Amino acid sequence: MTARIERVFDIPAPPETVWDVISDPETRARSISVVTDFETTGDRTAIWYVSLPIPRINRTIEVKTEDVEIDRPAYVRFVGRSKAMNVQGEHILEPTEAGTRVTNRFRVEGRLPGVETYFKRKLDDELASLESTVRERTET
Numbered sequence: 001m002t003a004r005i006e007r008v009f010d011i012p013a014p015p016e017t018v019w020d021v022i023s024d025p026e027t028r029a030r031s032i033s034v035v036t037d038f039e040t041t042g043d044r045t046a047i048w049y050v051s052l053p054i055p056r057i058n059r060t061i062e063v064k065t066e067d068v069e070i071d072r073p074a075y076v077r078f079v080g081r082s083k084a085m086n087v088q089g090e091h092i093l094e095p096t097e098a099g100t101r102v103t104n105r106f107r108v109e110g111r112l113p114g115v116e117t118y119f120k121r122k123l124d125d126e127l128a129s130l131e132s133t134v135r136e137r138t139e140t
Contacts, residue, residue: 001109001110001116001117002107002108002109002110002116003106003107003108003110003116003119003120003123004105004106004107004108005104005105005106005123005124005127006103006104006105006106007103007104007124007127007128007131008101008102008103008104009101009102009131009134010096010098010099010100010101010102011099011100011101011102011134011135011138012098012099012138013099013100013138013139014095014099014100015073015074015093015094015095015100016073017100017138018073018093018099018100018102018134018138019072019073019074019093021133021134021137021138022076022091022093022102022130022134023067023070023072023073023076023091025038025040025046025065025067025078026038026040026046027130027133027137028078028089028130029046029048029065030133031126031129031130031132031133032048032050032126032129032130033122033125033126033129034050034051034052034053034126035048035049035050036049036050036051036060037049037060041064044066044067044068044070045064045065045066045067046064046065046066047062047063047064047065048062048063048065048080049061049062049063050062050063050082050084052084052114052115052118053118054114054115054117054118055113055114056112056113056114057084057112057114057115061082061083061084061085062082063080063081063082063084063085063087064080064081064082065078065079065080065087066078066079066080073093074092074093074094075090075091075092075093076090076091077089077090077091082111083111083112084110084111084112084115085108085109085110085111085112085115085119086108086109086111087106087107087108087109088106088107089104089105089106089107090103090104090105090106091103091104092104092105102131102134104127104130104131106123106126106127108123
């Protein structure tokens, strides 16, 4: 089973300003509530330490992430892999008259029971958190 979500929002800031926030791996990681810690391991790689509040997973999971496609300042796609799940995320930035339209797409494929169910319930909240972070950091 796979959990998927798309969330679109407009930000009253130019794409370059939004890009500086949305393309930052630490910003993405810290915006997700289940990420308890974060470690940069390379120019385009990081490890997210994830703690999921679901039965059978009573430890922190290391999710190795990598930005696999970057088209500055318009697009970034990243993947994350672990024994519990695989994650893919995309952020698309399009200029508008008033600023930038941001399209976020996330897909989580669970490898352990309960992972997909958790993310089906919570993924929209996680993207709302990312939106709030982008809004806060791009205010002028």
